[in-house]
Amino acid sequence: MSEAGQQPKSESDVEFPAAIEALRTRRSGHNFDPDTDLDTETLEAVVRDAAFAPSSYNLQPWEFVAISDDERLEELVDIAYGQEHILDAGTAILVGGHTDPKTADRVFEEWVEADRFDAETGEQVKEQTVAGYESERAGRDYAMRNASLAVQNLLLSAHARGLTATPMSGFDYEAAAEFVDMPEDTVPVVLVAIGPSGGEEPERLPRRDVDEVLHEETF
Template sequence: MQSQTETDEGSTDNDQRNSAADATFPAALEAIRTRRSGHNFDSDTDLDEQTLEELIRDATLAPSSYNLQPWEFVAVQEADRIDEVVELAYGQEHIREAGTAILVVGHTAPETADQVFNEWFEAGRMDEEAANQTKDQTVGMYADDRMGRDYGIRNASLAAENLLLSAHARGLTATPMIGFDADGLAEFLGLPEDKIPVMLIAVGPSGGDEPDRLPRRDVSDVLHREQY
């Protein structure tokens, strides 16, 4: 595993080391900096039910718009169904080797709004009038098809990253994929029409080391100040 004191090319970076050492949660930075999208799985070992549920629990702790939590997760582990997922994912064999495929699903409408805004009110975070007004505004905003789709993808993607970090923290290998037949997978897994497939994640016990990570773009290449 690559140390938090190493860059993607393997050299020591004092600034990175110091920022981790001074952090309130250095282990969190370690997880972010060492997580890999791996393809080397131990195909002889299955992901147990308790670990699967813990991965999903961690995923659900992701932030979301107004805490609406517009996500669902479909786990596929039966061998014949995994074979079908591999086919729908254009032959990505590491899904079969992982033994578990999780489809992260996004809501396209704020169906949890009644419950969630009531929780805002009961927690004393909003008065009843403000909670109802905000709920109505939110529901109205996501009635637009484009906004509804963006709503599902953006929020569910946050949950997907939590799942990936949770898998890494547990010593598992996981890799996200957007290369799949979305309509075919939605039909195969029985998704309702108002739910969209956002990301497919292969996850399972690690099969060992992965190739060195390719270089990442430098902060100076991607950080813009005040405007693009």
């Protein structure tokens, strides 16, 4: 609160307070209800929300592989180095990202149809974009950056629906890709355990303060 007893402008002028509340209260929990399954309708809704994430030129280079079969989840626990909460969650989503902008033809046609580019400019921009991801390093960065944005949307959507969702980067990436028959031009980015909440989680661990992480003009 300010000296006058009023909230600072950054807080009082928030247009979507529920969105702020969601991102500040979201937790990467491990307490799932093992007796309740995630229904297909909710799974689809969460993925639909994830796909509203921003991406480079709207190329949307993400894929979602949901695993809920009990035997396959047990295999996935081994791939994830023994993270047993995957079984309690009842569903795991392996989020992958394209290393090659293979949606470019379709997406840039949509840009032209929406009158964002004329046909000639659209073709030029598409060629430049595709060329920019030809190297292995650039392609992998493209996959990781864009798919990670979708993961955060997925986590927030799960939280908004009262679910628990935990992102995991600690797993065998090659084994995970083989496990779901992932194409060669797509790489695993994040594994998410998701399911109905089992109740309260431990108190949140401290976050680094804004004064520590915010740098203005230079580092």
